[in-house]
Amino acid sequence: MAAARAKAEARGVEPGVRKRAKPSDFSQNPRRRRWSSPGADARDPQPLGRLISRLSAERGWAAKLADGQVFGQWAQLVGEEVAEHAQPVSLKDGELTVRASSTAWATQLRLLQGQLLTKIAAAVGHGVVKRMRIHGPTAPSWRKGLRHVPGRGPRDTYG
Numbered sequence: 001m002a003a004a005r006a007k008a009e010a011r012g013v014e015p016g017v018r019k020r021a022k023p024s025d026f027s028q029n030p031r032r033r034r035w036s037s038p039g040a041d042a043r044d045p046q047p048l049g050r051l052i053s054r055l056s057a058e059r060g061w062a063a064k065l066a067d068g069q070v071f072g073q074w075a076q077l078v079g080e081e082v083a084e085h086a087q088p089v090s091l092k093d094g095e096l097t098v099r100a101s102s103t104a105w106a107t108q109l110r111l112l113q114g115q116l117l118t119k120i121a122a123a124v125g126h127g128v129v130k131r132m133r134i135h136g137p138t139a140p141s142w143r144k145g146l147r148h149v150p151g152r153g154p155r156d157t158y159g
Helices: 002-011 048-059 062-072 074-078 080-085 103-111 113-124 153-157
Strands: 086-092 095-100 131-135
Touching: 048 062, 062 074, 062 086, 062 113, 074 080, 074 086, 074 113, 080 086, 095 103, 103 113, 103 131, 113 131
Parallel strands: 095 131
Antiparallel strands: 086 095
């Protein structure tokens, strides 16, 4: 013990008193614990779903992912029978455009529109789809060939 005191006096340090460490001497704050507690911690392994949802929220992708869920889960959202006869075309500013296979199905979808919006809101989230625009099948184009003549063509002589 006498030898240790002699060395401390030679260095100019008072024996038995520790020198306080500077915060720059450590990579972390010296008062902070360096071990994890038994409770949940940000450094613990996280489920992949939670990480992806946090990443999508931070980057502003949540709205696009909700839009993609409407298209990806269309059959589960509206039911198999309706999905056979109706396909989602676009989703822009909360308005979902749906193309029906026939005019009868377009009319039926217009009658079921409130129920479909409720089902979609329950599965995907409120505010993703605010209204639906339902179109029947498109009529065939009367424009034929590369050199189309403007006007009604051969139908202008009827009547």
